[in-house]
Amino acid sequence: xxxxxxxxxxxxxxxxxxxxxxxxxxxxxxxxxxxxxxxxxxxxxxxxxxxxxxxxxxxxxxxxxxxxxxxxxxxxxxxxxxxxxxxxxxxxxxxxxxxxxxxxxxxxxxxxxxxxxxxxxxxxxxxxxxxxxxxxxxxxxxxxxxxxxx
Numbered sequence: 001x002x003x004x005x006x007x008x009x010x011x012x013x014x015x016x017x018x019x020x021x022x023x024x025x026x027x028x029x030x031x032x033x034x035x036x037x038x039x040x041x042x043x044x045x046x047x048x049x050x051x052x053x054x055x056x057x058x059x060x061x062x063x064x065x066x067x068x069x070x071x072x073x074x075x076x077x078x079x080x081x082x083x084x085x086x087x088x089x090x091x092x093x094x095x096x097x098x099x100x101x102x103x104x105x106x107x108x109x110x111x112x113x114x115x116x117x118x119x120x121x122x123x124x125x126x127x128x129x130x131x132x133x134x135x136x137x138x139x140x141x142x143x144x145x146x147x148x149x150x
Contacts, residue, residue, distance in 0.1 A: 012029070014028075026099075033092045035090060043089065044119075050086065090119075
């Protein structure tokens with residue numbers, strides 16, 4: 001079939017299941033505008049600079065967490081504010097800056113990680129017509145017991 005742009009999902013978010021400080025669900029949902037390559041690259045550069053501020057490196061999440069815990073609280077707050085600012089710029093108004101600022105840490109962290117994953121994690125490509133087998137010619141899948149019998 002080739003490439004189909006419908007495979008690239010919109011950057012939709014929905015915070016309506018979050019109860020908020022009042023206990024009432026937020027009526028906040030929308031779509032982050034598709035960033036340009038320049039905006040994505042600027043965000044990546046900002047995040048690298050912010051991580052260098054904390055000297056936390058770019059290792060595993062556990063390594064970064066351990067390094068962050070060694071940073072004085074005032075400096076952690078500076079890093080967190082810089083990260084939120086970079087995310088506000090990347091989102092270009094959707095969600096609104098005040099929404100991003102109001103997100104509690106874990107919800108903000110999950111949203112930021114999701115968006116970064118959408119921006120920077122490689123996606124598998126669709127197989128080309130020449131390399132994909134049609135259902136009629138595809139080899140049957142091995143059953144869990146067939147390998148045990150061998």
